[in-house]
Amino acid sequence: MSRIGVFICHCGENISRTVDVERVAAQVGKLPGVAFSTDYKYMCSDPGQNLLKKAIQEQKLSHIVVAACSPRMHERTFRKAVEAAGLNPFLCEMANIREHCSWVHEDKEEATAKAIEIVGMMVERVKKNRVLPTITVPVTKRSLVIGGGIAGIQAALDIADCGHEVILVEREPSIGGHMAQLSETFPTLDCSQCIMTPKMVDVANHPKITLYTWSEVELVEGYIGNFQVTIRRKARSVDEDKCTGCGVCMEKCPIKKIPNKFDCNLGMRPAIYVPFPQAVPNTPVIDRANCTKFKTGKCGLCQKVCGPGAIDYEQEDTLVVEPVGAIVVATGFDLYTIDEKPKGSAIKGYGEFGHGKIPDVIDGMTFERLASASGPTGGKILRPSDGKEPKQIVFIQCIGSRAREKGISYCSKVCCMYTAKHTMLYHHKVHDGQAYVFFMDARTPGKNYDEFWRRSIEEEEAVYIRGMVSRLYQKGDKIVVMGSDIAVGVQVEIEADMVVLATAVQPQKGADSLAQKLGISYDKYNFYSEAHAKLRPVECATAGIYLAGACQGPKDIPDAVSQASAAAAKVMTLFAKDKLEREPIVARVKEGGCVGCFACKKVCAYGAVEEKEIRDRQGNLIKVVAYVNPGVCGGCGTCQATCPSKSVELDGYTDEQIVAMIEAL
Amino acid sequence: MHPEKPKHDFEPKIIAFVCTWCTYAGADLAGTSRMQYPPNVRVLKFPCTGRIDPVFILKAFQQGADGVLVSGCHPGDCHYIAGNFHARRRFAAFRKLLEFVGVDLNRLQFSWVSAAEGGKWVEVVTELTEKVRSMGPMVEFKELALEEQWSGAIDTPELKEAYEQI
Numbered sequence: 001m002s003r004i005g006v007f008i009c010h011c012g013e014n015i016s017r018t019v020d021v022e023r024v025a026a027q028v029g030k031l032p033g034v035a036f037s038t039d040y041k042y043m044c045s046d047p048g049q050n051l052l053k054k055a056i057q058e059q060k061l062s063h064i065v066v067a068a069c070s071p072r073m074h075e076r077t078f079r080k081a082v083e084a085a086g087l088n089p090f091l092c093e094m095a096n097i098r099e100h101c102s103w104v105h106e107d108k109e110e111a112t113a114k115a116i117e118i119v120g121m122m123v124e125r126v127k128k129n130r131v132l133p134t135i136t137v138p139v140t141k142r143s144l145v146i147g148g149g150i151a152g153i154q155a156a157l158d159i160a161d162c163g164h165e166v167i168l169v170e171r172e173p174s175i176g177g178h179m180a181q182l183s184e185t186f187p188t189l190d191c192s193q194c195i196m197t198p199k200m201v202d203v204a205n206h207p208k209i210t211l212y213t214w215s216e217v218e219l220v221e222g223y224i225g226n227f228q229v230t231i232r233r234k235a236r237s238v239d240e241d242k243c244t245g246c247g248v249c250m251e252k253c254p255i256k257k258i259p260n261k262f263d264c265n266l267g268m269r270p271a272i273y274v275p276f277p278q279a280v281p282n283t284p285v286i287d288r289a290n291c292t293k294f295k296t297g298k299c300g301l302c303q304k305v306c307g308p309g310a311i312d313y314e315q316e317d318t319l320v321v322e323p324v325g326a327i328v329v330a331t332g333f334d335l336y337t338i339d340e341k342p343k344g345s346a347i348k349g350y351g352e353f354g355h356g357k358i359p360d361v362i363d364g365m366t367f368e369r370l371a372s373a374s375g376p377t378g379g380k381i382l383r384p385s386d387g388k389e390p391k392q393i394v395f396i397q398c399i400g401s402r403a404r405e406k407g408i409s410y411c412s413k414v415c416c417m418y419t420a421k422h423t424m425l426y427h428h429k430v431h432d433g434q435a436y437v438f439f440m441d442a443r444t445p446g447k448n449y450d451e452f453w454r455r456s457i458e459e460e461e462a463v464y465i466r467g468m469v470s471r472l473y474q475k476g477d478k479i480v481v482m483g484s485d486i487a488v489g490v491q492v493e494i495e496a497d498m499v500v501l502a503t504a505v506q507p508q509k510g511a512d513s514l515a516q517k518l519g520i521s522y523d524k525y526n527f528y529s530e531a532h533a534k535l536r537p538v539e540c541a542t543a544g545i546y547l548a549g550a551c552q553g554p555k556d557i558p559d560a561v562s563q564a565s566a567a568a569a570k571v572m573t574l575f576a577k578d579k580l581e582r583e584p585i586v587a588r589v590k591e592g593g594c595v596g597c598f599a600c601k602k603v604c605a606y607g608a609v610e611e612k613e614i615r616d617r618q619g620n621l622i623k624v625v626a627y628v629n630p631g632v633c634g635g636c637g638t639c640q641a642t643c644p645s646k647s648v649e650l651d652g653y654t655d656e657q658i659v660a661m662i663e664a665l
Numbered sequence: 666m667h668p669e670k671p672k673h674d675f676e677p678k679i680i681a682f683v684c685t686w687c688t689y690a691g692a693d694l695a696g697t698s699r700m701q702y703p704p705n706v707r708v709l710k711f712p713c714t715g716r717i718d719p720v721f722i723l724k725a726f727q728q729g730a731d732g733v734l735v736s737g738c739h740p741g742d743c744h745y746i747a748g749n750f751h752a753r754r755r756f757a758a759f760r761k762l763l764e765f766v767g768v769d770l771n772r773l774q775f776s777w778v779s780a781a782e783g784g785k786w787v788e789v790v791t792e793l794t795e796k797v798r799s800m801g802p803m804v805e806f807k808e809l810a811l812e813e814q815w816s817g818a819i820d821t822p823e824l825k826e827a828y829e830q831i
């Protein structure tokens with residue numbers, strides 16, 4: 001038999017002004033199971049809590065109801081007090097008679113009657129409360145960072161600098177991401193390579209960072225504090241330990257004319273290559289699809305010239321398994337390609353802008369490579385078609401972005417700023433040239449951003465035309481751009497030598513399949529979703545997984561870096577403890593009743609439901625049932641309301657507890 | 666002095682099933698803002714609307730509730746990512762069923778009230794209370810429960826045939 005103690009708080013006069021607290025105490029004192037009932041001026045104060053503790057011990061109370069303010073206010077306080085008195089904290093409930101009663105009613109009679117019912121409901125509920133143990137899980141203090149762009153690099157460095165091991169996985173042959181491709185960066189116009197490459201080198205030299213490039217995450221198992229990650233290290237055909245990075249192989253490789261993706265296909269590379277000279281690591285990979293040795297069995301020149309004997313044609317993919325406690329996802333973005341519509345994508349093409357058809361219509365990243373001192377033209381702005389310097393250049397913003405009817409309704413955030421930057425870089429390099437920009441709006445919030453944009457107009461003489469381009473076509477060696485200037489209400493026609501399209505920022509290809517491996521959620525565009533848009537912007541709803549950079553949404557470098565450091569701080573917060581404690585409000589499966597339909601698994605947004613085999617003593621499979629991993633379960637209870645056989649139960653919110661409350665009415 | 670409150674012959678019982686994160690917090694805000702609303706509602710707190718089993722709604726009507734309110738986070742704002750989407754789908758089907766068994770759907774209300782919408786909570790609760798008050802006490806379900814026990818007459822040829830087959 002339960003011995004319930006009920007404590008009615010006056011909250012100064014906040015409750016007692018409209019609720020007759022003595023009458024409530026007297027009334028609920030008569031309820032079956034209630035052994036002790038009293039009222040007090042301030043329950044949450046020290047004397048109030050002592051009163052509670054003393055009563056528990058003297059009256060041998062088994063369950064507690066504190067009728068006071070909202071549990072959102074003081075549930076923790078009272079559960080702690082109850083625990084200090086030797087009871088399990090989850091045997092204490094609060095009845096909200098302030099926010100839900102005394103403050104919202106004026107009639108004392110009505111409010112008192114309501115308070116009695118509210119407390120009565122909680123008395124019936126608490127009878128069904130069970131002892132819940134605190135759940136603790138161990139924490140492996142190593143972390144995985146996926147993606148080696150600026151965001152991944154920053155997160156890896158921050159975590160490693162705190163003394164924790166980091167595994168950094170990058171799928172390209174080198175880390176660096178898009179920032180390594182940029183020429184100069186807004187809003188300061190400092191050279192991207194100059195600020196980026198030292199960080200890349202820091203990563204390579206850091207004793208706490210293990211770098212796996214040319215690698216991908218294959219499988220993620222486990223949960224917060226305890227993940228097991230399988231990483232596929234793709235065959236490089238070059239032994240990383242032996243290679244000194246001298247580059248002789250690349251010089252001697254007879255295949256020279258393979259378009260280099262890093263240079264947006266403007267420059268060429270050999271079949272054995274590093275994507276760019278400052279690559280980290282500086283170990284080449286053999287592009288097997290284009291290597292003569294792999295295609296015909298002949299050649300093998302690179303092996304002959306390699307001094308340390310690092311070339312290994314027999315190398316195979318290897319799988320490594322790394323235990324980690326936290327994961328930072330920093331897989332960045334890709335640019336929307338206008339010529340080819342991605343397979344299965346709901347996004348419609350932009351064929352009308354001639355991208356992929358007219359050689360001198362390029363995208364913003366290609367312009368970055370042209371403007372880059374280490375790029376294919378050595379930093380000269382030259383047309384891809386004939387190598388001439390364009391004297392009239394047209395930039396068109398919002399290609400793909402903010403066009404709901406085409407499938408992307410968001411703003412890509414960086415294009416206004418980088419287009420302004422492009423007009424400046426162009427003006428610095430082609431003094432007698434003229435830049436035009438077609439734009440819908442200029443969106444320049446950010447420190448020194450609007451000033452930067454204005455400079456492109458006021459000092460660098462870019463002509464901004466507010467309006468969209470309606471038609472664009474090749475005429476001789478010119479590109480005719482027709483559009484409207486809606487500010488003045490006239491049609492404009494420009495004969496341009498080159499056109500640069502500010503194409504939309506999209507998530508990396510394959511972002512969705514990585515999300516499925518990780519069990520994290522993503523939006524309709526495949527950007528990864530944060531746990532809360534405002535208050536938990538770097539955490540995934542899946543515990544132990546954090547987000548950094550443009551994989552979560554379009555971002556510039558300062559934003560990507562801030563988010564990366566924030567994600568690292570979250571990882572460190574997790575690693576500050578040896579064991580993880582969590583509220584035991586988690587779902588539990590009653591295996592006897594479970595029919596193995598896995599309806600719960602389908603609705604669980606946390607991926608907490610696993611399949612568990614039940615076998616008899618001989619090891620024969622009897623049935624497969626659901627198992628809820630308490631480390632992963634978020635505690636929403638959706639599974640319970642979904643389970644057709646009522647075999648999964650959310651601790652703290654069982655059917656018994658809820659029905660008891662309803663029946664108390 | 667407060668204006669004299671009108672006395673009603675019938676005070677309906679309203680039960681509200683709400684999620685902790687949004688609607689419960691919204692109701693708390695109504696309290697901290699000292700807004701006033703009729704005292705007819707009793708609030709049952711759930712972690713998420715996803716936890717709310719339609720059986721609870723039936724149970725509430727059986728226990729004498731005259732109106733039931735289910736309220737949680739706005740679509741897309743669920744603290745547990747998608748619990749309210751599952752709840753919405755579940756309740757869409759459940760409403761049909763209730764309609765089928767003859768419960769006036771005006772007695773059952775769904776709403777999204779965020780933690781910032783103390784005012785909306787007051788509106789929703791007040792409107793539902795007034796609506797249900799004008800509808801009078803809920804009797805359909807109690808009658809139905811009786812009917813179920815008595816199990817009804819087998820008075821049509823179709824029923825007879827079905828009965829024979831069992």
Ligand SMILES: Cc1cc2nc3c(=O)[nH]c(=O)nc-3n(C[C@H](O)[C@H](O)[C@H](O)COP(=O)(O)OP(=O)(O)OC[C@H]3O[C@@H](n4cnc5c(N)ncnc54)[C@H](O)[C@@H]3O)c2cc1C
Pocket residue numbers: 146147148149150151152169170171172175176177178179182184185186187215216217330331332333334335364365368414418421508510514548549550551555556557558560
């Ligand atoms: C044309 C252009 C100009 C820009 N100019 C500026 C500027 O001047 N100033 C500024 O602040 N910002 C600028 N930006 C924005 C800037 O490029 C981004 O903010 C920044 O690159 C984002 O970094 P990130 O690390 O999030 O992503 P990324 O740079 O895209 O890096 C992601 C990394 O993850 C890797 N990866 C992807 N998927 C996987 C996977 N499944 N497994 C392993 N690795 C994976 C990728 O290979 C890549 O290395 C510009 C952008 C564009 C398009």
Ligand code: SF4
Pocket residue numbers: 009010011012014015041042043044045068069070074098
């Ligand atoms: S417990 Fe709540 S109601 Fe009581 S004094 Fe403290 S704040 Fe006020």
Ligand code: SF4
Pocket residue numbers: 586587600603604605606607608609628632633634635636637638639640650
């Ligand atoms: S309570 Fe929610 S998070 Fe936990 S297993 Fe059930 S559906 Fe998943």
Ligand code: FES
Pocket residue numbers: 684685686687688712713714715737738743744745748749
């Ligand atoms: S938490 Fe409010 S509806 Fe899910």
